[in-house]
Amino acid sequence: MTVSTRDPRGGAVPRSSVKDVAAAAGVSLGTVSNVLNRPDRVSPATRARVEQAMADLGFVRNESARQLRAGTSRTLAYVLLDATNPFFTDVAAGIEERAEAADLSLFMCNSSNSAAREKGYLDHLAEQRVQGILVTPVDPESPTLDEVIQRGIPLVVVDRTRSRPGVCSVSVDDELGGRLAVEHLVDRGHQRVAYVGGPATIGQVRDRWVGAVGAWRETGLPEADLVQMATAALTVEEGRRAGERMLGLPTRRRPTAAFCANDLLALGLLQHLITSGRRVPEDLAIVGYDDIDFAAAAAVPLSSVRQPRQLLGARAAELLLDETANPAHQHERVVFTPELVARTSTLG
Amino acid sequence: MTVSTRDPRGGAVPRSSVKDVAAAAGVSLGTVSNVLNRPDRVSPATRARVEQAMADLGFVRNESARQLRAGTSRTLAYVLLDATNPFFTDVAAGIEERAEAADLSLFMCNSSNSAAREKGYLDHLAEQRVQGILVTPVDPESPTLDEVIQRGIPLVVVDRTRSRPGVCSVSVDDELGGRLAVEHLVDRGHQRVAYVGGPATIGQVRDRWVGAVGAWRETGLPEADLVQMATAALTVEEGRRAGERMLGLPTRRRPTAAFCANDLLALGLLQHLITSGRRVPEDLAIVGYDDIDFAAAAAVPLSSVRQPRQLLGARAAELLLDETANPAHQHERVVFTPELVARTSTLG
DNA sequence: TTGTATGCGTTATCAA
DNA sequence: TTGATAACGCATACAA
Numbered sequence: 001m002t003v004s005t006r007d008p009r010g011g012a013v014p015r016s017s018v019k020d021v022a023a024a025a026g027v028s029l030g031t032v033s034n035v036l037n038r039p040d041r042v043s044p045a046t047r048a049r050v051e052q053a054m055a056d057l058g059f060v061r062n063e064s065a066r067q068l069r070a071g072t073s074r075t076l077a078y079v080l081l082d083a084t085n086p087f088f089t090d091v092a093a094g095i096e097e098r099a100e101a102a103d104l105s106l107f108m109c110n111s112s113n114s115a116a117r118e119k120g121y122l123d124h125l126a127e128q129r130v131q132g133i134l135v136t137p138v139d140p141e142s143p144t145l146d147e148v149i150q151r152g153i154p155l156v157v158v159d160r161t162r163s164r165p166g167v168c169s170v171s172v173d174d175e176l177g178g179r180l181a182v183e184h185l186v187d188r189g190h191q192r193v194a195y196v197g198g199p200a201t202i203g204q205v206r207d208r209w210v211g212a213v214g215a216w217r218e219t220g221l222p223e224a225d226l227v228q229m230a231t232a233a234l235t236v237e238e239g240r241r242a243g244e245r246m247l248g249l250p251t252r253r254r255p256t257a258a259f260c261a262n263d264l265l266a267l268g269l270l271q272h273l274i275t276s277g278r279r280v281p282e283d284l285a286i287v288g289y290d291d292i293d294f295a296a297a298a299a300v301p302l303s304s305v306r307q308p309r310q311l312l313g314a315r316a317a318e319l320l321l322d323e324t325a326n327p328a329h330q331h332e333r334v335v336f337t338p339e340l341v342a343r344t345s346t347l348g
Numbered sequence: 349m350t351v352s353t354r355d356p357r358g359g360a361v362p363r364s365s366v367k368d369v370a371a372a373a374g375v376s377l378g379t380v381s382n383v384l385n386r387p388d389r390v391s392p393a394t395r396a397r398v399e400q401a402m403a404d405l406g407f408v409r410n411e412s413a414r415q416l417r418a419g420t421s422r423t424l425a426y427v428l429l430d431a432t433n434p435f436f437t438d439v440a441a442g443i444e445e446r447a448e449a450a451d452l453s454l455f456m457c458n459s460s461n462s463a464a465r466e467k468g469y470l471d472h473l474a475e476q477r478v479q480g481i482l483v484t485p486v487d488p489e490s491p492t493l494d495e496v497i498q499r500g501i502p503l504v505v506v507d508r509t510r511s512r513p514g515v516c517s518v519s520v521d522d523e524l525g526g527r528l529a530v531e532h533l534v535d536r537g538h539q540r541v542a543y544v545g546g547p548a549t550i551g552q553v554r555d556r557w558v559g560a561v562g563a564w565r566e567t568g569l570p571e572a573d574l575v576q577m578a579t580a581a582l583t584v585e586e587g588r589r590a591g592e593r594m595l596g597l598p599t600r601r602r603p604t605a606a607f608c609a610n611d612l613l614a615l616g617l618l619q620h621l622i623t624s625g626r627r628v629p630e631d632l633a634i635v636g637y638d639d640i641d642f643a644a645a646a647a648v649p650l651s652s653v654r655q656p657r658q659l660l661g662a663r664a665a666e667l668l669l670d671e672t673a674n675p676a677h678q679h680e681r682v683v684f685t686p687e688l689v690a691r692t693s694t695l696g
Numbered sequence: 697t698t699g700t701a702t703g704c705g706t707t708a709t710c711a712a
Numbered sequence: 713t714t715g716a717t718a719a720c721g722c723a724t725a726c727a728a
Contacts, residue, residue: 015500017721028699033723043697060499063475064415065721068704073412074472083437083456092431096458100465105472107455108431110444117448124422124453127411151408152363236641271645293584294642297619299649365705376715381707391713413705416720 016057025053075105077125079135083110086292094313102321119144126151132320134158154323158316170316170334174204177305177338178211181259181287184340186219190257196242197261198230205261239268257285263292274299286345301343308336364405373401423453425473427483431458434640442661450669467492474499480668482506502671506664518664518682522552525653525686526559529607529635532688534567538605544590545609546578553609587616605633611640622647634693649691656684
């Protein structure tokens with residue numbers, strides 16, 4: 001249903017500047033500027049007149065001009081990989097908490113896992129001269145990030161690290177996370193495990209796999225029994241597809257447990273199994289990654305590798321703020337430790 | 349675990365301007381500008397020289413200056429109520445699709461349901477002279493929105509409507525949604541239903557309640573048997589709390605079904621019931637609202653009132669773009685129709 | 697306490 | 713095809 005209401009357009013909009021305000025208040029341009037920036041240096045009487053004029057004219061300070069003159073902005077930006085993944089919005093909440101405390105605005109930009117889109121946003125933000133950028137990059141080694149840094153814009157890498165220094169990063173040990181997941185499954189007696197994740201271009205997917213393989217080797221189980229099941233994306237929908245493929249396997253070759261590269265995949269996989277009348281963990285145990293809020297609320301409460309999401313963001317924001325404010329800033333590489341949260345999906 | 353790597357700070361960063369580029373390339377300032385904006389009006393030879401100089405100096409166009417001069421920006425912004433709610437990020441995805449097609453950047457700002465924060469973002473965006481703003485407001489009648497409009501910035505209200513015209517809005521009929529949910533529950537034989545939602549300051553919460561009440565009255569059932577269960581927020585956590593209160597009620601007075609103001613509440617409520625050993629829908633039927641992706645993947649697949657999330661965003665972006673580009677733009681009020689998706693949580 | 701003048705980096709107009 | 717110059721709106725140093 002679409003109801004359309006047609007109205008005449010609002011009247012013309014005269015944008016007023018400090019000059020207009022000055023004229024209206026019968027003062028000079030500099031005085032208006034003083035009212036805006038150092039009200040204490042203006043007598044109460046004239047200040048009141050100026051403020052009245054500003055209200056009458058609907059004056060709005062032009063941030064572009066202010067910034068051009070001042071050279072600095074009051075904005076931070078977070079370029080994230082996937083806005084529809086609650087993990088990243090939780091990280092963003094941590095960033096925003098710190099940004100707000102510093103009286104800075106936070107703009108979120110969604111790269112949707114596209115390097116091109118990411119570059120577009122980074123370029124735009126550089127041109128806007130934002131005060132600093134936080135980014136969970138498609139590829140942390142990409143020269144795009146170096147360009148931003150060379151342009152003199154403080155940048156912090158979030159949820160990834162960089163082999164070269166020259167930048168702060170805050171991340172969680174993804175290899176350890178992969179290791180924890182596999183160790184847990186092996187402890188529970190599983191001898192044939194699937195790693196569900198992809199595309200491999202995503203660093204998190206690779207690192208968690210590396211950790212999984214490392215732990216698997218130490219068990220002495222046949223390498224071939226840790227099988228990769230590639231997905232096209234880290235989404236609920238792709239998780240369902242993985243479920244279809246999983247159930248398509250002959251029982252002999254079917255893994256008894258799955259470790260998913262994130263919770264969205266795990267939830268989709270879980271859903272498909274339940275819908276198909278299978279039991280979790282009896283027919284297939286599942287471990288996810290991130291421990292988003294929805295993991296505990298799933299069809300079968302989901303075991304997952306927990307990351308300190310808010311803290312990740314908060315710490316990253318702190319480092320960024322230090323870099324913008326502290327001339328003696330030293331780049332840091334902060335690595336948090338993940339933690340396995342065991343629930344019904346592996347405990348039965 | 350925290351590993352810190354300390355490195356010496358990177359060298360000084362000389363920001364270069366068109367003037368520097370002009371000097372380096374041995375041309376005038378205007379020519380550099382032409383290379384930037386109308387490359388065809390510059391001879392290939394000098395263009396190459398200028399481009400080389402730009403690369404050498406790491407030149408980045410200053411968007412503030414450009415904008416100050418041009419008066420226009422290449423940015424859209426979406427101020428949303430809750431970035432951690434997948435409903436809004438799905439709406440944002442719809443907006444971004446259209447924005448990208450128009451070669452515009454989209455900045456997302458999270459008001460976190462705070463009127464103060466919302467005003468802070470809107471003011472900042474107005475000062476930045478963004479090309480247009482989409483907003484899911486805390487209160488659509490708030491004068492804050494009028495201020496933005498009076499400042500001449502095109503604005504579209506998303507997922508809400510406004511009693512006064514003078515602005516485009518794209519929404520879904522929340523009263524109808526509430527009605528659909530209650531009618532479905534009554535059809536399934538429920539005679540005592542809880543409406544779980546709050547705070548009532550949130551418009552969506554009120555409208556869905558109004559629809560629920562309307563449908564209930566038409567059944568002739570005692571009014572007192574549609575009970576409100578207020579929550580402090582629309583979150584999974586608050587849903588769990590509602591579950592505790594629900595189970596705390598004496599069986600006689602306990603509703604047999606719950607209609608939740610959004611899916612996050614419904615998922616929390618569901619989770620608490622399952623954890624407490626109750627069965628859904630046998631002990632309590634549940635209907636959520638929004639039909640986010642996680643609803644179908646829940647402990648018990650959740651019945652929910654579906655809204656066209658991406659379409660909502662896309663249509664809103666279209667209206668905004670029309671307003672910025674078309675002098676004959678007419679404000680429209682677009683209302684989509686919700687749809688009940690019945691799943692196990694009410695069907696058993 | 698208030699006014700005047702200058703420049704931030706860019707684009708656009710006009711003249712060469 | 714290229715160069716010189718004047719704004720855009722603001723903040724600041726300095727003069728009054």
